[in-house]
Structure formats: C-alpha cells, structure tokens
Amino acid sequence: MSSFNFSELGPDMILDAIESLGVYPESGLLALNSYENRVYQFRADDQLKYVVKFYRPERWTNEQILDEHQFALHLDSEDIPVVPPLVINGETLFEYNNYRFCLYNSVGGRMFENDNLDQLEWLGRLLGRFHKASGVKKFNNRSTINFRPEFAEARAELQQSDFIPSYLKNTFFHDLDMLIDETLTRLDQSSAEYDVIRLHGDCHAGNILWQSNGDQDDAILVDLDDCLNGPAIQDLWMMLNGDRQQQMLQLDTLVTAYEEFNEFNTAELSLIEPLRARRMVNYMAWLAKRWSDPAFPRNFSWFASDKYWEQQVLAIKEQIYSLREPPLKLGY
Structure with a gap:
C-alpha cells in the first residue's frame, strides 16, 4: 500500500x-x-x-x-x-x-453562518468554554504551530510540484518569499506573549453544526482531526470575513461572548494576519501533496489551472498588504 x-x-x-x-x-x-x-x-x-x-x-x-x-x-x-x-x-x-x-x-445540524452575529455570539461562548477546558494541559504528541519550519516545508512542496505555470513561476516564488519574510518579520517584531493551549485547529464554518430544537439553539464542534497546540486566536480568526470594519464587528462579537467564560489575551490580535498567511501557504502545499489521491483532482480541478495561480499571485500581494496594516482592534 x-x-x-x-x-x-x-x-x-x-x-x-x-x-x-x-x-x-x-x-x-x-x-x-x-x-x-x-x-x-x-x-x-x-x-x-x-x-x-x-x-x-x-x-x-x-x-x-x-x-x-x-x-x-x-x-x-x-x-x-x-x-x-x-x-x-x-x-x-x-x-x-x-x-x-x-x-x-x-x-445532525445545518451549516454554521459566520456572517450571523447571533450565531457568532453563541460560538464565542462555546469557544470560551472550549478553551477553558482545553487549556489545562498541552498535547503530548501533536504539533505546535511553528511558522518558520511550516513555511519551509510548504515552500519546498510547491517548489517541487509541476502545478505553477512556467510563465508565473518567478513571480509566484518571488511574491511567496516576500509573504513569508513579511510574516516572519511581523512575528519577530511583535512583543505579544501568549499561552500555548490545545486547539481545535481547523475551526471554520464547515466544522461547526448549528442545531435548533424548538426554542433552544446550539452549536457543535466537529472534526478534531487537525487539533494541535497554539494560541487561542487560531480558533477564532477563521470566523472573520469581509472588509476591515465587518471583521472588527465580528471579532468584537466573538470576544465579548468568549470572555463570559474565559479571559481573552488581546495581544494575540497581532497574530491574525500571520495565521491567515500560514493557512494560505499551507493550503496550497496540502493540495499539491495530496494530488495523487484521485479525490483531489476530482474535487479541486481548478488547482491545476493557470487562472488559479494567477489569482494566488494577487491574493499573496493582498495578504502582504494586510500584514503591513495595523492589527484589528476590539471596541468596535
């Protein structure tokens, strides 16, 4: 096998x-x-x-x-x-x-709506309870978020793949290296101190089920397959979408509810854009690494298209710009 x-x-x-x-x-x-x-x-x-x-x-x-x-x-x-x-x-x-x-x-349940502030508030309370329970110790055998080696591994995977069109390769890797350098620079310059706790690790809308039973609503977290050690903000930032003002409102909703059950370290807000860059790079490398599995060409056919890589060059440039912006703030 x-x-x-x-x-x-x-x-x-x-x-x-x-x-x-x-x-x-x-x-x-x-x-x-x-x-x-x-x-x-x-x-x-x-x-x-x-x-x-x-x-x-x-x-x-x-x-x-x-x-x-x-x-x-x-x-x-x-x-x-x-x-x-x-x-x-x-x-x-x-x-x-x-x-x-x-x-x-x-x-059972339906898809979580991360643009629904009522559901975001509920999720904030759930994650506050989740991290209160998970923070009592760290994983013994799971990894801890570590940007530098993760970036190196992902870049090597992309470098040896044949997906990036030849006419884009120089531009793509130039911009990818800029993104990696900018992310690591932001992290080096940050004085943020935070606790490393056990995380869900992949907390996005697809891994949350929303249940309504009469007057009672509830959210259930599923799929802990990617659980790992890291800062609490990793389980919150993927709920943020839209422009900066929308993200600040969503963040404020999440954190206000979170703090009903657990203290939130505001220093971690400076990690949101580095974590977004980490996910962007790791996602491309993951698809490249798994391409020999027939399920991937079948479900991600766009990954092998020139248009996708042209879009990634633009997305990388936009993420570099986001990294240079001041971190999101609470108190919307």
Whole structure:
C-alpha cells in the first residue's frame, strides 16, 4: 500500500471493518465530505445512525490519533458540545487490514453562518468554554504551530510540484518569499506573549453544526482531526470575513461572548494576519501533496489551472498588504 493511499479501501472492506466491532450496518454507506480521511454514515441494525472514519495511512501516528480521541472525550466530559469517538471494549482506535479507524454517533445540524452575529455570539461562548477546558494541559504528541519550519516545508512542496505555470513561476516564488519574510518579520517584531493551549485547529464554518430544537439553539464542534497546540486566536480568526470594519464587528462579537467564560489575551490580535498567511501557504502545499489521491483532482480541478495561480499571485500581494496594516482592534 503506497503512502497516503486509500486504493484498497473498498465497500466490502469498510463493512467488514465495522462488523469486526460487533456493529452491523443495515443501510448503505453514505460518503461524507472529507478529503483527508474517508468518512461514511450508515444505519446499523439497532436503528441508530453512526459515522465511521478511516484515517489516511501514514499521516498520524497512533499516539497522535489517541491524543485527538482523549481530547474529545475530555471535552465531552466537561459538557462541551463535541462529537467524541465511541469507546468499544475500552478502545477508541481500531485497525483492519492496515487501515486505522474509529466510530462515532451520527449527529445532525445545518451549516454554521459566520456572517450571523447571533450565531457568532453563541460560538464565542462555546469557544470560551472550549478553551477553558482545553487549556489545562498541552498535547503530548501533536504539533505546535511553528511558522518558520511550516513555511519551509510548504515552500519546498510547491517548489517541487509541476502545478505553477512556467510563465508565473518567478513571480509566484518571488511574491511567496516576500509573504513569508513579511510574516516572519511581523512575528519577530511583535512583543505579544501568549499561552500555548490545545486547539481545535481547523475551526471554520464547515466544522461547526448549528442545531435548533424548538426554542433552544446550539452549536457543535466537529472534526478534531487537525487539533494541535497554539494560541487561542487560531480558533477564532477563521470566523472573520469581509472588509476591515465587518471583521472588527465580528471579532468584537466573538470576544465579548468568549470572555463570559474565559479571559481573552488581546495581544494575540497581532497574530491574525500571520495565521491567515500560514493557512494560505499551507493550503496550497496540502493540495499539491495530496494530488495523487484521485479525490483531489476530482474535487479541486481548478488547482491545476493557470487562472488559479494567477489569482494566488494577487491574493499573496493582498495578504502582504494586510500584514503591513495595523492589527484589528476590539471596541468596535
């Protein structure tokens, strides 16, 4: 089985793996939106719906996966709305034919609306509680956000890829290096001190389910696959969108609600644009690295187009400008 490959994971093997846990699917397998792993929903013979998640081979160690599972179980024990893996015979991580997998209860909900201030306020309270519970210790086996080596690795991945059109290569890498240098300079110049805590790590609208039960609304955080150590602002900044004034209003809404449950360190506001640059660069490198997986050309065909890379050159220039702007402030 080649690196990062799901080629042998067919429907029969998936069903056999699930049944090896004493759970017997009664319906077909519904593929859910996940590119890094393979995730399926099904109904079992107990008439309950479950989700099975198969981890991408060679991406995580068992210890790193168990860090994720123990984190989710800890949050659940603190009444933080997350979806923890099911514990079966005292275990959460299982293996079948070299594929590691786990099982979850299926939960429903609709997409979170990050331009809805009421929902942002709710999320701010949830993240305040989340970080209060997660901040008691750090991950032992998960990584910590570290800009310099992450940028170096991502740049090397892009450098060895064949996606960037030849006529754009010099411009692209010149601007990419400017973005990296500007980000690292901003970080070096910043005097911000912050605590490193356990984070969701990929807290965007697609990883939040919004539930309405009569008069009761609630948000549930899902997919802790990218959990890691870092500053609290990493779990907030991806909710910000629109122009500067809109982002300041959204930020103020989030942080005011957050502070009902946990103190927010305003020094971390200077990290928002560096973290945005980090995500931009890592995202391009991630797509390049995963391109041999058939799911990626099928779902991200635009990544191999000249137009995409022309747009990225413009996006990089805009991000350099954003890094040179004063950080967002509270008190909108």
